[in-house]
Structures are given as structure tokens and as C-alpha cells.
Amino acid sequence: MNPILDVVVRSLCVYLFMVVAIRLFGKNQLSQLNAGDVVLLLLISNAVQNAMVGQDTSLQGGLIAALVLFAANFILKRLMFSNRSFETFMEENPVILVKDGNIDEKALNTVKITKDELEEAIREHGVERIEDVRLSILEVDGNISVVSEDNQTKQTHYSRIKRKNKRKYQ
Secondary structure, three states, X not given: OOHHHHHHHHHHHHHHHHHHHHHHOOOOOOOOXXXXXXXXXXXHHHHHHHHHHOOOXXXXXXXHHHHHHHHHHHHHHHHHHHOHHHHHHHOOOOEEEEEOOEEOHHHHHHHOOOHXXXXXXXXHOOOOOXXXXXXXXXXXXOOEEEEEEOOOOOOEEEEEOXXXXXXXXX
């Protein structure tokens, strides 16, 4: 087989395997990186490097592998954008954690968030008490959105903070 074609096929196979593996093991598994997750990422990248480029350790082989990964990711995103059922398969739906000041314990358990972690996220949004939260949602990207109400002015506030360490769940 042509060496360039070999790198292309190998890279596509590794990409598809990683997409399926992340989906099976919880697609947001890598959204909050702790020390174990960083080690896992480093080991996975090292493990699949040779599988992608095979014997071709040249600059050309590495650039072709990277180009194939970018193209595969671009195509995957386009498929998700154009096909709702595929998008639903690839991404979880948002999960309501708090509604009108009441915590949904079942939802917390499902997404593996402790009450302390929820309270921390709510405080990050400038809300002191869960009772003041009108709506709190774990978004598909792992961030938590909070809609609160100021008790004195009865004015609703919405905040969504992009967290450096996003929450992971299955």
C-alpha cells in the first residue's frame, strides 16, 4: 500500500476508535481533567501514535496524520450539525439540576455531581443559597448554567461561566 494512504487509513481508524471509546466510556469523560485524566491522555496519545503513522516517523507522516485528524473531526462536526439523530447519539442532553430552589437528587446522582460540587458551582455564579436558584442546568459541554432571582428586586439573573475544569459525567 502507498505509505501516505497507509497513514491516512491508520489515522482514520484510530480517530473512529477514539470517538467510539469516548462515547462508550462517557463522552464528557475528558471534560474535567484531574491528574489521572492527564496521565490517561498522555498514555493514549503515546499508544496510538505508532498505530497512526506506522513505520513512517517523518515530518510528512506526522503532518498527514494531523491533517487526517482535523479533517475527520471537521466531517464529524458537520454530520452532527446536519443530522439530529447523530447529534443526539454523540452528545448528551442538558440536565436540570435545580428548579425553583429544589435540588433534583436523582439528576445529581445520574450525572455524578455531589451536592458540595453543585453548591460550589452555584457560588461561582454569585448566588449564595440554592434556594435562590430558579434554574441550574448541566449543559452538554459540562458547564453549569444558573438562573437566579434577586430576592430584593425580584429581578432574574442568568450566568454561565466557562469553567476551566468542566464537570464530567456519563
